[in-house]
Amino acid sequence: MVRRMLGDGLEVSALGLGCMGMSDFYADRDEGEAIATIHEALDRGVNLLDTADMYGPFTNERLVGQAIQDRRDEVIIATKFGNVRDESGAFLGISGRPEYVVACCDASLQRLGVEVIDLYYQHRVDRTVPIEETIGAMADLVRAGKVRHLGMSEASIATLERAVAVHPIAALQTEYSLFSRDPEGGLPEACRRLGVGFVPYSPLGRGLLTGAITSLDALASDDWRRGMPRFAPENLDANVALAASVAEIAAELGATSAQVALAWVLAQGDDVVPIPGTKRRRYLEENLGALDVVLDAAALARLDAAVPRGSAAGERYPAPTMAHLDG
Numbered sequence: 001m002v003r004r005m006l007g008d009g010l011e012v013s014a015l016g017l018g019c020m021g022m023s024d025f026y027a028d029r030d031e032g033e034a035i036a037t038i039h040e041a042l043d044r045g046v047n048l049l050d051t052a053d054m055y056g057p058f059t060n061e062r063l064v065g066q067a068i069q070d071r072r073d074e075v076i077i078a079t080k081f082g083n084v085r086d087e088s089g090a091f092l093g094i095s096g097r098p099e100y101v102v103a104c105c106d107a108s109l110q111r112l113g114v115e116v117i118d119l120y121y122q123h124r125v126d127r128t129v130p131i132e133e134t135i136g137a138m139a140d141l142v143r144a145g146k147v148r149h150l151g152m153s154e155a156s157i158a159t160l161e162r163a164v165a166v167h168p169i170a171a172l173q174t175e176y177s178l179f180s181r182d183p184e185g186g187l188p189e190a191c192r193r194l195g196v197g198f199v200p201y202s203p204l205g206r207g208l209l210t211g212a213i214t215s216l217d218a219l220a221s222d223d224w225r226r227g228m229p230r231f232a233p234e235n236l237d238a239n240v241a242l243a244a245s246v247a248e249i250a251a252e253l254g255a256t257s258a259q260v261a262l263a264w265v266l267a268q269g270d271d272v273v274p275i276p277g278t279k280r281r282r283y284l285e286e287n288l289g290a291l292d293v294v295l296d297a298a299a300l301a302r303l304d305a306a307v308p309r310g311s312a313a314g315e316r317y318p319a320p321t322m323a324h325l326d327g
Contacts, residue, residue, distance in 0.1 A: 002014040002291055004272075007168060007271075008149050008170035010148075013048055014273060014291060015048075015274060015287065016048030016275035017048065017278070018275040018277030018278075019055070019063070019277065019279075020052070022034035023056045023059045023063055024056050024060060025225075028220060029279060033279065033280055034063060035066065037280060040285075042068075042071055046284075047075055047076050048119075050277075051112075052121075052123055053079065053083075054083040057085040057089055058111060061112050062112075064077070065111060065114065066113075069113055077112060077117055078118065078119035078120075079117055080120070080121040080122070080153060081123060082104075082121075083123045094126045094324055096122060096125065096133070097129055097133075098129075101134060102137060102141070115145075116147065117147045118149060119151050120150055120151065121152060121153050122134060123154075124324055125155050131163050132162060132163075135150065136166055142167070150169050150170060151173060153174065155172060155174075157186060157187060160194060160196065164194045169196045171196060173275075178205065178246065178265075179242070180202065180312065181309040181310070188269060188272070192271065198268075198272045199273050200265055200272065200275070203274035204276055206228065208231075209257060210256075210261070211243050211257040228314075228317065229318060230313065231314075236313075239312055246260060249302055253295075255289070256286055256289070258286055260293060261290075262274060263290045264295060264303050267295050
């Protein structure tokens with residue numbers, strides 16, 4: 001497995017594994033297959049497992065903890081706090097209050113069944129709390145030995161600059177793919193300047209870039225993506241057409257659409273570590289094949305032309321969720 005270095009001296013596999021869909025948001029979940037997928041990922045050298053307290057809510061951390069209980073030394077566990085949900089799954093807002101940070105960390109440690117979290121992210125920036133207070137509380141967790149490295153998710157450049165002034169930030173996690181290229185407005189460059197690694201989530205456009213979704217019929221009735229703007233009837237056909245252009249290029253390269261889409265993200269820098277999510281071993285195997293896909297300058301230019309920045313139809317999230325993003 002190829003390794004890459006994030007910030008703060010954190011070395012991880014070049015591809016991580018997003019575990020969210022194993023417990024929440026997407027349909028057709030199978031806990032046994034999910035655990036087998038995690039084990040297969042570890043067997044193949046993937047060591048960065050990404051979860052969060054809100055996934056489930058709370059059940060995904062338990063699942064990850066169960067899967068790694070005998071393999072703790074092989075894993076970099078990344079989890080998150082900040083999106084507040086209750087046991088029923090209702091979204092209650094965002095919190096970066098220092099006392100909430102500490103309580104969430106203790107609860108995550110218990111659910112994961114570990115003594116220390118390797119990478120602890122603020123899932124969303126709480127704009128009602130100075131970032132210095134939130135990161136200060138997270139830094140206290142490092143000093144207490146409960147956390148090794150700190151991360152942020154969906155933070156703006158200005159917020160990230162203020163955060164690193166308090167404590168080193170190992171990684172910034174933000175949605176980034178051929179479909180979601182907003183970070184190209186200077187965010188990766190800012191991360192490099194500040195010594196922060198870049199961890200793209202949803203690098204396959206929530207499945208759209210795999211070519212497997214050509215209509216809403218491909219999604220179960222309770223699949224969360226049905227409520228996402230890019231899957232709305234007025235946008236889906238245009239996005240499927242963009243994905244088809246990626247598929248054409250992939251076929252010429254002898255790879256799958258998913259592999260080429262991931263290879264494109266990997267080609268954006270040696271400090272870029274995408275975390276494609278899957279809950280099945282067969283898709284894990286396909287995704288890992290992206291590490292063998294070499295995109296030369298001509299192929300990268302063709303992909304940029306096929307899916308230009310801003311060409312995806314629809315916002316990344318519904319309007320209420322977009323309002324919670326830092327920027």
